[in-house]
Amino acid sequence: MGNKYLDGTALTIAIIGAVNWGLIGLFRFDLVAFLFGDMSWLSRIVYVLVGISGLYLVSFFLHLGDDEA
Template sequence: METARKIALAIAIIGALNWGLEALLGFDIVADLAGGRDGGIARFLYGLIALAGIVSLGYLFPGERSRVRAEDRDELAWQYRPPAGVPEDKNRTAPD
């Protein structure tokens, strides 16, 4: 999954560079390569770039996955940890 996110980020960066060229020089690489902005291929590529941008939003919130996992843990798990400075017994289990 991480590879797919990196590919999406690369596509989003390429799209951002394309829009930068459009703003600075009036040149749209995607439209030029696809035969115009209204062509089906160009519309597909613009949609792909938009989807890549949405997927890349996950890089803005890197801690969200770990936070969700922490919320899914047992609320009372902290009660079964040994006090600070006491080695943890690997054979000890939580009471039922």
Template sequence: MKLLTIVTLALVIVGGLNWGLVGLFGVDLVATLFGTGSLLTRVVYGLVGLSAVWQLVPFAQSLGTADTLAAHR
């Protein structure tokens, strides 16, 4: 479970960096590497999206932990 969380976090970071490149320079690195609209590009985008959904769980847990800690102070 921990390995999956680390892998998905890495994919979310890759996705964020790719969007940063698109926004700042108009360069879609994933599409450049794997081909615009190719199956591999779509798989990478799909995995990044699923990774973001997976990362909602630890994100929500960390928010709950922060609220609990703040209540005890």
């Protein structure tokens, strides 16, 4: 995971997805659907980006314990 820009972008998108899921769980309020429409092409792109970012961030687990001194 040497690309800090990609790592930061993926982490930011995953955090947005986590906040959205928190709002859905607590208040039944889907922020993405509110902003971009219920399953519009734009909201679907946001959901796909969140999913791809989550899959990319799985690689963080592979590097846990690595010493980068």
